[in-house]
Amino acid sequence: xxxxxxxxxxxxxxxxxxxxxxxxxxxxxxxxxxxxxxxxxxxxxxxxxxxxxxxxxxxxxxxxxxxxxxxxxxxxxxxxxxxxxxxxxxxxxxxxxxxxxxxxxxxxxxxxxxxxxxxxx
Amino acid sequence: xxxxxxxxxxxxxxxxxxxxxxxxxxxxxxxxxxxxxxxxxxxxxxxxxxxxxxxxxxxxxxxxxxxxxxxxxxxxxxxxxxxxxxxxxxxxxxxxxxxxxxxxxxxxxxxxxxxxxxxxxxxxxxxxxxxxxxxxxxxxxxxxxxxxxxxxxxxxxxxxxxxxxxxxxxxxxxxxxxxxxxxxxxxxxxxxxxxxxxxxxxxxxxxxxxxxxxxxxxxxxxxxxxxxxxxxxx
Numbered sequence: 391x392x393x394x395x396x397x398x399x400x401x402x403x404x405x406x407x408x409x410x411x412x413x414x415x416x417x418x419x420x421x422x423x424x425x426x427x428x429x430x431x432x433x434x435x436x437x438x439x440x441x442x443x444x445x446x447x448x449x450x451x452x453x454x455x456x457x458x459x460x461x462x463x464x465x466x467x468x469x470x471x472x473x474x475x476x477x478x479x480x481x482x483x484x485x486x487x488x489x490x491x492x493x494x495x496x497x498x499x500x501x502x503x504x505x506x507x508x509x510x511x
Numbered sequence: 512x513x514x515x516x517x518x519x520x521x522x523x524x525x526x527x528x529x530x531x532x533x534x535x536x537x538x539x540x541x542x543x544x545x546x547x548x549x550x551x552x553x554x555x556x557x558x559x560x561x562x563x564x565x566x567x568x569x570x571x572x573x574x575x576x577x578x579x580x581x582x583x584x585x586x587x588x589x590x591x592x593x594x595x596x597x598x599x600x601x602x603x604x605x606x607x608x609x610x611x612x613x614x615x616x617x618x619x620x621x622x623x624x625x626x627x628x629x630x631x632x633x634x635x636x637x638x639x640x641x642x643x644x645x646x647x648x649x650x651x652x653x654x655x656x657x658x659x660x661x662x663x664x665x666x667x668x669x670x671x672x673x674x675x676x677x678x679x680x681x682x683x684x685x686x687x688x689x690x691x692x693x694x695x696x697x698x699x700x701x702x703x704x705x706x707x708x709x710x711x712x713x714x715x716x717x718x719x720x721x722x723x724x725x726x727x728x729x730x731x732x733x734x735x736x737x738x739x740x741x742x743x744x745x
Contacts (some may be wrong), residue, residue: 391581419564467636486572486576486579486682488579489568489569489570489576489580490568490572490574490576490583492568492569493566493567493568493580493584494566494583494584494680495586496567497564497567497584
């Protein structure tokens with residue numbers, strides 16, 4: 391069990407480092423890093439504090455503390471993925487609206503251009 | 512009365528020119544706008560050469576995004592009616608006057624050119640026919656009335672519906688979901704008979720394998736539109 395919690399601790403620390411490096415290299419925006427950092431910190435804390443694991447296990451009605459940690463980890467990742475889907479959906483809506491606006495503006499510029507050329511003739 | 516014929520097209524260089532020619536023959540002098548959904552072939556050049564104006568979107572948006580771009584432009588340019596005809600030649604432009612006449616006569620927000628109302632001629636594949644039957648049954652309680660051809664893309668809208676669709680329009684497979692969007696506003700639609708023909712060239716984007724995805728996607732879209740919170744999209 392200790393080995394499993396050590397693995398969770400290492401993976402959580404790696405996640406935190408990876409997110410921080412990604413922020414530094416501008417691969418991920420600060421506002422979208424918060425949920426990943428929170429998930430990493432929470433998992434790291436859970437893996438280090440046995441009393442916390444036991445409390446969560448008893449709250450969930452589980453006899454196995456590591457199983458409780460894995461359930462929390464799974465739930466956290468589901469929440470983060472759900473949030474990512476919301477962000478993606480908003481971005482897609484904005485992207486389509488922007489593409490439509492660009493196309494309409496290009497069309498109108500082209501129409502004005504034709505009118506100017508016709509007037510000049 | 513300002514009328515625009517809207518033709519969404521994606522890789523339709525083989526058919527779009529003749530469709531535009533038929534539109535001009537059926538409705539001389541009418542404005543024709545081809546919305547080119549970032550085609551990889553010569554669709555936009557063929558459309559321009561055939562006498563249409565072309566709205567080119569900067570990247571592929573899918574049918575709904577492409578049609579909505581046309582609706583937005585039509586609304587900004589002050590058109591009273593927009594009639595959508597597919598760029599693959601499946602819709603017969605000789606039916607455009609019937610759709611326009613119904614829009615003016617019925618004072619409804621949308622007119623659907625239907626292959627299943629009396630006097631219509633047209634055949635469809637078995638898979639599509641099954642899908643149509645399925646969505647008729649799904650839409651009947653939502654719309655509170657029957658709709659014979661919910662997947663038809665041959666539709667005319669007046670300025671009221673144009674205002675709505677330029678703000679809120681389903682983005683992937685729009686025909687069926689658009690009926691639900693319309694219903695939410697208590698807008699009316701009627702169906703008029705029209706002819707449907709086999710596509711002139713190119714391939715349909717809806718293959719047999721995609722049909723199941725189409726049904727699941729549209730079904731989900733219908734449910735989402737029924738439950739949609741109006742304040743979200745700007």
